[in-house]
Amino acid sequence: MKSSLLSCFALLLMTVLAGCSTDSGSRFASRDTTVEYYRVFDIKTDAPAPAVARAATDGIGRNVKEAAIATPAVEVTDLPGHFRMADPASAAPGTAVDKSPSCEGAAWTAKAAPHVRGGDNMNMVACLFPYKNGYHLDMYAVFTKPDGGWLSWPRRVGGMMFGTPEKFTENTMLDIVRAIRTTTRAQVSLVEAKPNLPGTPWMEGGEVPLAARP
Numbered sequence: 001m002k003s004s005l006l007s008c009f010a011l012l013l014m015t016v017l018a019g020c021s022t023d024s025g026s027r028f029a030s031r032d033t034t035v036e037y038y039r040v041f042d043i044k045t046d047a048p049a050p051a052v053a054r055a056a057t058d059g060i061g062r063n064v065k066e067a068a069i070a071t072p073a074v075e076v077t078d079l080p081g082h083f084r085m086a087d088p089a090s091a092a093p094g095t096a097v098d099k100s101p102s103c104e105g106a107a108w109t110a111k112a113a114p115h116v117r118g119g120d121n122m123n124m125v126a127c128l129f130p131y132k133n134g135y136h137l138d139m140y141a142v143f144t145k146p147d148g149g150w151l152s153w154p155r156r157v158g159g160m161m162f163g164t165p166e167k168f169t170e171n172t173m174l175d176i177v178r179a180i181r182t183t184t185r186a187q188v189s190l191v192e193a194k195p196n197l198p199g200t201p202w203m204e205g206g207e208v209p210l211a212a213r214p
Helices: 002-020 023-028 049-061 152-162 165-184
Strands: 031-044 068-070 108-112 120-131 134-147 187-194
Touching (some): 049 120, 049 134, 120 165, 134 165, 165 187
Antiparallel strands (some): 031 134
C-alpha cells in the first residue's frame, strides 16, 4: 500500500515537472514587463506660476530626492500645452532614442530616475503648462519590472510589505497634485489617465495650510 502511494506521488510529480517544460509551464518563466503611467490634470487657480512651481517642487520632493527641476520663463497661452512623446524615427541611425517626453512651453519641469524596490530603469517626467484659465499638469513615468518565474510569489509578498513601483509612481504623481491643490487652493480635475485612476485621491492629504489662507 505504501509503495503504491509513493508510486502515485512520483507519477504526479513527474507529470507536474513535465508540464513545466511545455508551453503550459511558461508561467514559470521570468520576463521583464514595461509599465507606463500617464496623468493629465487641469488646475484652476489664480496663483502665479512661481507659486505653483514651488508647490509642485515640494510635492515631488516628498518622494523623489534627486529630481532635476527647471522653471523657464514662458508665455501664457489661450489653450493648455501638452508634452510630446519622442519619435523613434527622428533619431539618427545608430544613436539611442530619448524616450522621455518633451516639455517645451512648460513653466515648470521635473525629471527624475529614482531607484525603486521592485522596478528597474524608472524615468519620470512632469510638466506644468500655464494657460489663461489655469494650468495643465502632464506627468509620465515608465519602468520595467520582473514578472513571472519562481520568484513571483516572493515578489508579491515583498510588494505587500515594502511597496511596489506602481504604488511609488502613483503616490509621487498624486503628491505633486496634492501639494499644488493645498498650497494654492486650486480646483483640480483629472483630464486623462493611463492606467485608470478611480475616485478623486488627489483630494486627500490634508487641508489648505494656514500660511496659504487669507
